[in-house]
Structures are given as C-alpha cells and as structure tokens.
Amino acid sequence: MKKLVNNAEDVTVEQLKGFGLAHDEIDVHFDPNYVCVAAPVQDRVAVVSGGGSGHEPLHGGYVGLGMLDAACPGQVFTSPTPDQMFEAGKAVHGGRGILQIVKNYTGDVMNFQMAADMLRDEGIEVRNIIIDDDVALKDSLYTAGRRGLGTTVIAEKVCGAASLEGYDLDRLAALCKKVNIHGKSMGMALTSCTTPQNGTPSFELPEDEMEIGIGIHGEPGILRDKIRSADEVTEILTDRILDDEAYTRNLSEWDPAKGDWTDVEVTDITLQKGDEVIAIVNGMGGTPLSELYTVYAKLADLTARRGIRIVRSLVGNYITSLEMAGVSITLVKTDEEILRLYDAPVKTPALRWGM
Amino acid sequence: MTETLTTAVTAPMVRAWIERSAKVLADNRAYLTELDAPIGDSDHGNNMDRGFKAALEKLPEGDDIGAMLKSVAMSLISKVGGAAGPLYGTMFLDGAKPLAGKTSLSADELAQFFDDAVAGVMKRGRSDVEMKTMLDALAPAARAFREEAAKGSDIRAALKAAAEAARQGMEATIPMQAQRGRASYLGERSIGHQDPGATSSHLILQAFSDVVEEAAQ
Ligand SMILES: Nc1ncnc2c1ncn2[C@@H]1O[C@H](COP(=O)(O)OP(=O)(O)OP(=O)(O)O)[C@@H](O)[C@H]1O
Ligand SMILES: [Mg+2]
Numbered sequence: 001m002k003k004l005v006n007n008a009e010d011v012t013v014e015q016l017k018g019f020g021l022a023h024d025e026i027d028v029h030f031d032p033n034y035v036c037v038a039a040p041v042q043d044r045v046a047v048v049s050g051g052g053s054g055h056e057p058l059h060g061g062y063v064g065l066g067m068l069d070a071a072c073p074g075q076v077f078t079s080p081t082p083d084q085m086f087e088a089g090k091a092v093h094g095g096r097g098i099l100q101i102v103k104n105y106t107g108d109v110m111n112f113q114m115a116a117d118m119l120r121d122e123g124i125e126v127r128n129i130i131i132d133d134d135v136a137l138k139d140s141l142y143t144a145g146r147r148g149l150g151t152t153v154i155a156e157k158v159c160g161a162a163s164l165e166g167y168d169l170d171r172l173a174a175l176c177k178k179v180n181i182h183g184k185s186m187g188m189a190l191t192s193c194t195t196p197q198n199g200t201p202s203f204e205l206p207e208d209e210m211e212i213g214i215g216i217h218g219e220p221g222i223l224r225d226k227i228r229s230a231d232e233v234t235e236i237l238t239d240r241i242l243d244d245e246a247y248t249r250n251l252s253e254w255d256p257a258k259g260d261w262t263d264v265e266v267t268d269i270t271l272q273k274g275d276e277v278i279a280i281v282n283g284m285g286g287t288p289l290s291e292l293y294t295v296y297a298k299l300a301d302l303t304a305r306r307g308i309r310i311v312r313s314l315v316g317n318y319i320t321s322l323e324m325a326g327v328s329i330t331l332v333k334t335d336e337e338i339l340r341l342y343d344a345p346v347k348t349p350a351l352r353w354g355m
Numbered sequence: 356m357t358e359t360l361t362t363a364v365t366a367p368m369v370r371a372w373i374e375r376s377a378k379v380l381a382d383n384r385a386y387l388t389e390l391d392a393p394i395g396d397s398d399h400g401n402n403m404d405r406g407f408k409a410a411l412e413k414l415p416e417g418d419d420i421g422a423m424l425k426s427v428a429m430s431l432i433s434k435v436g437g438a439a440g441p442l443y444g445t446m447f448l449d450g451a452k453p454l455a456g457k458t459s460l461s462a463d464e465l466a467q468f469f470d471d472a473v474a475g476v477m478k479r480g481r482s483d484v485e486m487k488t489m490l491d492a493l494a495p496a497a498r499a500f501r502e503e504a505a506k507g508s509d510i511r512a513a514l515k516a517a518a519e520a521a522r523q524g525m526e527a528t529i530p531m532q533a534q535r536g537r538a539s540y541l542g543e544r545s546i547g548h549q550d551p552g553a554t555s556s557h558l559i560l561q562a563f564s565d566v567v568e569e570a571a572q
Contacts, residue, residue: 032433074436077396081440083433106536110441110479114432142532143539198397217396219540252481263481 001199008196012053012075019060023349026063032081034088035060036070041094045163045172046070048088049101049156051108052077054195055216058152058319061350067160068101068348069094076195076322077217079107085115089124097125097169101155101176103148104132105217109252113261116254127169129176130251131155133183133330135240136213136222140249147215150280150330151183153318154342157351161344179338181268184241186213187328188233189284193218193321212236216284216321230291234298237329242306246270269333273307278342280313280330285320287327292316295327303331312342318350361511361571363459366418368570373414373427375562377407383558390551394538399439399551406435406443418458424451438536439552442476442489449475462504462513469497469517484524486534487545489552496521496560511564511571518564521557528553 005011013030020028020035027038034050049059050072059071070088074080089098098119102112109130116126133151137143159176167175189211192201195218202218205211210233213222228236250263271277281296283289292315303310311334319328334342345354380387380403387400410430415422424447432444450472454460460468473494477483484494499520504513526549533545536552 078398078402078436079438081433081436106480107437107441110438111436113479114441114444137540142534143542144535144537147540197401202396215540217537219396219537220544222540222542 001194001196003194003196005196008199011196012073015053016060016073025065025347026060026349029087029091032084032087034070034072034084034091035063036088036092037063037065041069041092043096044094044166045096045169046089046092046094046098047101047156047159047163047172048072048085048092048098049152050074050080050085050088050112051103051105052079052217054322055319057317057350059156062153062156062348064346064348065355066157066164066344066346066348067351068156069160076197079105079111082111082115082118085112086118089115089119089126090122093124097127099159099163099169099172099176100126100128101152101159102128102130103152104130104145105147106144113252125169125256127173127254129155129173129180129253131180131183132249132251133180133185134215135184135186135244135247140247145249146247149185149187149216149328150282150319151180151185151332153280153314154183154278154330154332155179157346158338158341160346161341164344165341175337177266179332181266182334182338183330183332184244184268184271185328185330186237186240187216187282187284187326188212188237189214189221189324189326190227191286191325193285193324195322214326216319218321218324230294231298233327234295234329235302237327238299238302241329241331242271242303242308244268244270271308271331271333276309276311276334276339277303277331278312278314278334278338279303279310280318280328281315282319282328282330283317284324284326284328285317286323286325289316292327295329299329311339359571360507360509361567362508363461364465364510364567365459366420366423368567369420369423370414371566371570372563373407373411373423375566376559377411379558379562380404380407380555387551387555390549390554394533394541394545394548395551396537398437399555402435402437402439403555406431406440409434419455420457420460421451421455424454438480439555442480442552445475445479446472446493462508462510465510465513466497466501466504469500473497480535482535485531487528487531487538487550487553488533488535489550489556491528491531491550492521492524492553492556492560495524496556511567514560514564514567518557518561521560525549525553525557
C-alpha cells in the first residue's frame with residue numbers, strides 16, 4: 001500500500017482537521033465527528049447527509065450555502081453511527097425539522113433511522129429519504145436493493161436550494177423522493193481500491209479486465225469482462241440506464257400519522273424521447289478528466305440519438321471510491337422545479353456557482 | 356457428580372458473558388474479517404472487536420442486568436457502525452427493555468429476552484431467517500432455548516441447546532444465497548460462503564453458554 005497516510009486508524013480525523021482549516025465557512029466537530037455550516041440555520045428545514053469516508057467530495061464537500069447544512073463521515077467505507085447524526089442534527093436544526101438524505105446501503109439506512117428516532121425523542125421532526133438509483137441491480141425483493149450513487153449529489157443540491165426557498169419538511173421530502181425516482185446511475189471500475197485499514201485491494205482486477213456495475217465501496221460488480229474501448233464502455237452503461245424499466249420497490253419511510261417506520265412502494269420513471277436530463281460523468285477518484293470527457297462525448301451522442309437532451313452536466317470527481325479508476329454515469333430527468341433549484345446559487349467546497 | 360439445576364442467571368454471569376464475548380470476538384477478529392471478504396467488505400471482525408471492547412470498557416458497575424445490557428447496546432450502536440452496529444445494538448436494546456432493575460433472570464425471562472432480541476433484529480433489518488444473516492443463528496437459538504427451558508427450567512441445558520442451534524444455523528448459511536446486506540449484491544456468487552454475522556452470533560451465544568456452565572461447576 002502506497003498512500004499519504006500517517007496512521008491508518010486516524011485517516012478520518014486527520015482529513016477532517018485539514019478540511020476545517022481549509023474552509024472557513026464550515027465548522028468541524030470531533031467525537032462525534034460531523035461537519036456543518038458555521039452560520040446558524042434559521043427558520044428553514046436543515047438538510048443533512050452522511051456516509052462512509054472515501055467518497056470525497058461526498059458529503060462534506062457539499063456542505064455550504066444552498067446545499068447541505070451538515071454531513072456525517074463514517075470510517076472509510078463504513079456508515080457513520082447515530083450519535084454523529086444526532087449531534088449534527090441538533091447543531092443545525094433551525095426550528096423547521098430535518099431532512100436526512102440517505103444512500104441505500106444497509107448500514108447507512110439503519111444508522112440514519114436510529115438517529116432519526118433519537119432526534120424525534122428530542123422533539124425534532126425528521127424525515128429520511130433514501131436514494132437508490134443504481135440500475136446495475138435489477139431485483140429488490142431478494143437483495144438489499146439498488147445502491148445510492150450519483151443522484152445523491154443532485155438530490156443534495158436541489159434540496160439545499162429548496163430549503164433556502166422556504167419549502168417545509170413535507171414538501172422537501174416529496175421533492176427529494178421525486179429526484180430519486182427521476183435519477184438513474186451505473187458505474188464501472190478499471191482498477192480496485194485499497195482502504196487504509198485493510199492495506200490490500202478489496203478485489204483483484206487483472207490488467208486486461210474491467211468490473212461492470214460496481215457500487216462505491218470497492219465491492220465487486222455484477223459482471224467482469226475484458227476491457228473495451230471508452231465508447232463501448234460508455235454504451236454499456238448508457239444503454240442500461242436508458243433501457244431501465246420502471247423499477248418498483250418498497251422503501252422504508254417514517255409515517256408521522258402512524259408514528260412508526262413503514263414500507264412505501266416507490267416506482268421509478270423511465271427515460272423517454274423528449275426528456276431533458278442533468279448528466280454526471282463521474283470519476284471514481286483515479287480517472288483523468290481527459291478520459292471522463294471522452295466518455296461524455298459518447299454519452300452526449302447516445303442520448304441525442306434517443307431524443308434525450310442533456311441540459312446541464314457535471315464532469316469530474318463527485319462521488320468516488322478512494323483511488324479507484326473507473327467511471328459512473330448518472331442521468332436525472334429534470335422538470336421546471338428540479339432545474340430551477342439546480343440552477344440556484346450554491347457555495348460549497350466542491351460545487352459552486354451563481355455567487 | 357450430582358447435576359444441579361441452574362434456575363437463574365445472575366448479574367455476575369451476565370458480566371462474565373460480556374467479558375467472554377469480548378475475548379472470543381477479539382480472538383476471532385481475523386477469522387470473522389476473513390469470512391467477510393468474499394461476500395462483504397472485510398470488516399466484520401474489526402467491527403465486532405471494536406464494539407465489544409467499547410462495551411466492556413463502559414459496562415456499568417452494580418447488579419442491574421437491564422442497565423448492563425442497555426449499556427452494551429449503546430456502546431455497540433455508537434462504536435460499531437456499518438450494519439452490525441445497529442443490528443446487534445437493537446438486539447441488546449430490545450432484549451433488555453423488560454429487564455430494567457432486575458438482578459437475576461429466570462428461564463422465562465431469558466426466553467423472553469431472546470425472543471425480543473430476535474424480533475428487534477428482524478424489524479431493524481427488515482429481514483427474516485433464510486436470508487443468510489445473523490438471524491439464521493439467532494432465531495433457531497431463541498427457539499431452542501424456549502423449548503429446552505420449557506422441559507425443566509434448567510438454564511444451563513437451555514443455553515447449551517441454544518448455542519448448538521446457533522452453530523447449526525451458522526453452518527446452514529453456507530449454501531444460502533444472501534438476500535440482505537452487502538452480500539446480497541453478489542446474487543448467486545454469495546452461495547458457498549458462511550455468513551460472518553451468523554458466525555459472530557454463534558460465538559456470542561456459545562460464550563453465554565460457556566460462562567454459565569463454568570459458573571455451575
Ligand atoms: N438486513 C439485515 N438483517 C440482519 N442481518 C444483517 C442484515 N444486513 C446485514 N446483516 C448481517 O450483518 C453482517 C455484516 O456485518 P458487518 O459488520 O460486516 O457490516 P457491513 O454490512 O459490512 O456494514 P459496513 O460496510 O457499512 O460496515 C452480515 O454477515 C449479516 O449477518
Ligand atoms: Mg462488512
């Protein structure tokens with residue numbers, strides 16, 4: 001293992017220290033670990049997210065004006081614990097409740113639920129909305145369901161803007177759900193990655209092979225194949241997204257009337273001719289931008305041929321797996337509301353426009 | 356040797372259980388992490404070791420079994436993270452709820468503890484047996500405990516039966532295809548591997564049986 005690490009056990013804390021020193025508008029708290037906007041949240045819904053470390057800039061890099069109010073980083077590739085979200089939630093609660101945006105990984109879902117239960121005991125209203133946009137996984141009944149990928153970034157951006165516009169908690173939760181069912185992603189890896197704790201790659205990938213349908217924790221994907229050209233790889237990912245059929249599954253949500261968690265049936269949209277989308281061509285941490293733009297060129301061609309228009313795009317590292325080389329593509333179908341909120345000003349370490 | 360019946364589990368036995376669990380999980384740290392490599396993310400042993408070390412460190416003095424188990428739950432919830440933290444945390448938390456203030460437990464109370472613990476894991480994990488998880492060890496163990504205890508109220512015999520049921524349940528996860536947790540992403544590729552969570556559950560139940568057995572001798 002060759003890494004800029006002092007002590008494998010301290011990587012999360014050490015990066016948080018640097019993060020706080022580098023960004024004045026963000027406060028960093030330790031024990032439990034969380035980062036939050038330095039300016040108090042007043043009279044609007046607070047938007048909070050979190051997950052394992054190693055996906056930077058997700059989530060801490062998206063804390064700031066017009067996006068997240070707080071983020072809770074776990075150990076590398078391990079979900080954070082409820083005490084982190086509990087303290088972060090109390091710190092940023094602005095009197096109008098908290099929206100927690102949660103990627104669909106078993107650990108994340110359960111830890112955020114426990115945190116929501118703890119915050120509710122303090123009299124704070126909380127809604128958890130799950131992002132599960134990974135089209136690589138077909139089935140939800142016999143698996144933990146689709147994983148959360150790039151749509152998470154768009155959900156955080158759009159919901160942060162909506163909070164500033166004054167959306168109440170119910171409306172904000174509904175919006176977040178809409179972004180989730182409008183978003184589809186799929187990823188692939190050229191190389192594996194190594195967590196500092198384990199010191200060896202999480203899977204072996206020979207020089208001439210690629211792994212298709214990966215998540216973001218260095219877990220293997222759904223299939224392995226000989227490496228192909230950029231165009232061919234882009235086509236595999238894009239076709240799977242464009243051809244994805246309406247996906248129906250049960251997601252766990254808090255039911256305020258019942259006062260308990262319940263399963264709610266949710267069905268994705270399918271992408272149609274005439275749709276307008278936000279596109280992300282996302283590096284996994286170790287992919288040169290030049291390669292990502294090569295992928296983008298093919299993506300633009302493939303979508304145009306299907307009559308789908310990319311109206312906004314992000315090309316770069318937005319949700320990563322340490323030093324992994326590879327790419328994931330995300331398409332989120334927009335409408336007037338999503339596009340307006342996406343275009344609203346944002347000022348975070350990793351995403352900044354309009355101000 | 357005359358066999359004496361064990362009709363109550365005392366606070367020192369519960370304390371010894373937590374101590375033994377922490378030791379056994381530390382001893383098996385590498386093994387559990389190895390089991391988690393092919394069907395998970397190679398961290399289960401690290402997670403359990405870290406969690407039970409913290410649980411042991413924070414274990415309150417005194418004879419209140421409910422308070423002890425609740426403290427274990429809170430340590431696991433705040434120190435383990437991942438999937439196993441909330442699941443084992445909920446298991447101890449829900450199991451301990453009716454035990455507040457109790458300084459010893461009858462066979463009936465222990466049977467209830469196991470049932471509540473299993474129900475808690477099922478609810479938190481939205482899971483059931485046969486999904487290749489810790490429940491495949493825990494649920495048969497809870498059932499075996501209740502059945503054996505009903506025969507003659509001997510807690511030693513009942514815990515032995517529970518640990519044996521957990522061992523069988525753990526082995527039964529090998530041919531299963533995972534339907535929950537990280538392993539489920541692998542689909543059929545999860546078949547042929549023993550579930551790490553079921554293995555740690557067996558270790559914890561075996562530890563309980565062992566310390567009660569030793570206390571009786
Ligand atoms: N929904 C569930 N219900 C019951 N048990 C589960 C569920 N999901 C996972 N498990 C159990 O958890 C074990 C894995 O625990 P582990 O400590 O490795 O967490 P993890 O899934 O790797 O989470 P993370 O990577 O976020 O740390 C599995 O072997 C399985 O027994
Ligand atoms: Mg694991």
